[in-house]
Amino acid sequence: MRYRITLSYDGADFCGWQSQPNGNSVQDAVEIAIEKLSGEKPRVTGSGRTDAGVHAVAQVAHFDLEKEYPPKTIVGALNAYLPKSVRVTAAQVVCGDFDALRNVKKKTYMYLMYCGDALPLVAGRAAVVGRVDAAAMNDAARSLIGTHDFATFMAAGGGAKTSTRTVYDAYVERDGDFVEFFITANGFLYNMVRIISAQLIKVGRGENVDIPALIAARDRSAAKDIAPAHGLYLYKVEYANHRLDLCRV
Amino acid sequence: MRYRITLSYDGADFCGWQSQPNGNSVQDAVEIAIEKLSGEKPRVTGSGRTDAGVHAVAQVAHFDLEKEYPPKTIVGALNAYLPKSVRVTAAQVVCGDFDALRNVKKKTYMYLMYCGDALPLVAGRAAVVGRVDAAAMNDAARSLIGTHDFATFMAAGGGAKTSTRTVYDAYVERDGDFVEFFITANGFLYNMVRIISAQLIKVGRGENVDIPALIAARDRSAAKDIAPAHGLYLYKVEYANHRLDLCRV
Numbered sequence: 001m002r003y004r005i006t007l008s009y010d011g012a013d014f015c016g017w018q019s020q021p022n023g024n025s026v027q028d029a030v031e032i033a034i035e036k037l038s039g040e041k042p043r044v045t046g047s048g049r050t051d052a053g054v055h056a057v058a059q060v061a062h063f064d065l066e067k068e069y070p071p072k073t074i075v076g077a078l079n080a081y082l083p084k085s086v087r088v089t090a091a092q093v094v095c096g097d098f099d100a101l102r103n104v105k106k107k108t109y110m111y112l113m114y115c116g117d118a119l120p121l122v123a124g125r126a127a128v129v130g131r132v133d134a135a136a137m138n139d140a141a142r143s144l145i146g147t148h149d150f151a152t153f154m155a156a157g158g159g160a161k162t163s164t165r166t167v168y169d170a171y172v173e174r175d176g177d178f179v180e181f182f183i184t185a186n187g188f189l190y191n192m193v194r195i196i197s198a199q200l201i202k203v204g205r206g207e208n209v210d211i212p213a214l215i216a217a218r219d220r221s222a223a224k225d226i227a228p229a230h231g232l233y234l235y236k237v238e239y240a241n242h243r244l245d246l247c248r249v
Numbered sequence: 250m251r252y253r254i255t256l257s258y259d260g261a262d263f264c265g266w267q268s269q270p271n272g273n274s275v276q277d278a279v280e281i282a283i284e285k286l287s288g289e290k291p292r293v294t295g296s297g298r299t300d301a302g303v304h305a306v307a308q309v310a311h312f313d314l315e316k317e318y319p320p321k322t323i324v325g326a327l328n329a330y331l332p333k334s335v336r337v338t339a340a341q342v343v344c345g346d347f348d349a350l351r352n353v354k355k356k357t358y359m360y361l362m363y364c365g366d367a368l369p370l371v372a373g374r375a376a377v378v379g380r381v382d383a384a385a386m387n388d389a390a391r392s393l394i395g396t397h398d399f400a401t402f403m404a405a406g407g408g409a410k411t412s413t414r415t416v417y418d419a420y421v422e423r424d425g426d427f428v429e430f431f432i433t434a435n436g437f438l439y440n441m442v443r444i445i446s447a448q449l450i451k452v453g454r455g456e457n458v459d460i461p462a463l464i465a466a467r468d469r470s471a472a473k474d475i476a477p478a479h480g481l482y483l484y485k486v487e488y489a490n491h492r493l494d495l496c497r498v
Binding site: 009055086087117118123125175176 | 304
């Protein structure tokens with residue numbers, strides 16, 4: 001039986017998604033919980049890695065078990081065994097060719113910025129940026145939309161074959177003392193959202209930043225800054241055959 | 250010199266505002282930071298206590314020092330000495346008859362409720378309530394406005410002389426997956442906001458709760474429930490002579 005689960009986690013408590021020797025990863029935490037539930041030790045495949053400190057509103061993963069459990073049992077039992085900083089928010093049985101990593105169609109990240117004073121209440125969960133002009137940031141974010149070579153916004157070490165990606169949507173909006181940057185694409189380069197966010201924060205502070213010119217440069221040295229990991233949230237993962245009945249045909 | 254400071258803190262890290270033997274209180278943390286800055290050991294007087302787990306967006310306190318420091322130095326130096334879970338967000342020099350406790354004119358509390366799935370990201374900072382009807386909760390909250398005997402909503406142990414208070418404003422609004430209850434009054438009875446919030450949550454779940462009838466009962470046994478401390482935020486404290494120039498006349 002192949003299971004698909006949706007996970008939310010506070011990245012502050014983990015060394016990232018990916019299992020690491022001596023590391024406290026989300027993947028390890030989930031695999032340990034599955035073993036406690038089932039006695040089986042399947043590998044859990046996520047929709048992609050998240051770095052240390054990065055949060056997830058809705059990460060998606062799959063794994064296989066010999067045993068069959070109702071989805072409700074998967075949710076309840078895994079949450080009983082998981083640390084509080086990871087929660088399973090949904091589970092379903094899917095066909096054996098659903099792949100949480102390979103079948104990703106779109107991903108959405110949110111970068112959360114905080115402009116207010118009550119810092120202890122957002123510590124580790126937003127990047128503190130002071131006063132910024134969200135409208136100017138939104139104008140800059142809109143210019144990311146389209147199919148571009150995003151090499152300027154790619155950190156070394158990601159191992160991507162190509163640095164061209166299609167950004168379907170990108171916008172910035174103010175919500176009280178928070179400013180939120182949402183970006184949806186068919187895929188993301190290593191540290192892409194944090195490198196873009198650093199440039200958007202500069203825009204918000206009135207610095208002269210030309211996003212189309214940065215894209216055209218195709219050179220990371222044009223955009224060296226990187227915004228902190230703890231502002232980043234994996235927000236949504238979408239699949240081509242996201243409907244269970246389609247998957248079962 | 251009398252100093253007035255505004256403080257924000259994450260209540261999860263403290264046994265409450267009030268200094269306690271062997272306790273990790275916000276008051277103690279601030280007094281220790283002041284001693285490190287000045288070598289003096291003044292008592293810090295807050296606008297009132299907050300219980301263990303209760304947060305502050307803007308608590309107000311005063312203290313006296315022989316030495317004179319510019320307000321900017323007070324903010325910077327105290328933040329350097331304080332744990333990250335407490336921040337001083339403002340400081341000013343005030344006249345000697347400003348009293349953070351006695352001069353309070355109005356206080357506003359927020360009770361923060363969360364209806365979504367991404368629980369690790371709100372852990373300890375909101376009460377998880379599931380789906381609730383915020384419009385119905387708002388209608389119920391509005392009926393708190395006015396001068397009433399709030400004995401029904403008073404826990405034992407507060408030591409208040411009278412249980413009559415004037416509620417200037419009370420409303421509930423939805424903000425995405427959050428539901429926020431704001432209440433402003435000339436003062437609050439012990440656990441009053443948490444006891445009221447428990448009733449509003451029942452309203453939001455469709456239970457038959459009659460707030461005016463509860464007020465009229467003047468009896469805590471009519472409203473025994475109490476909402477968790479970690480949803481409560483001291484949001485704003487207002488003073489009669491809040492302007493420095495008035496205070497100095």
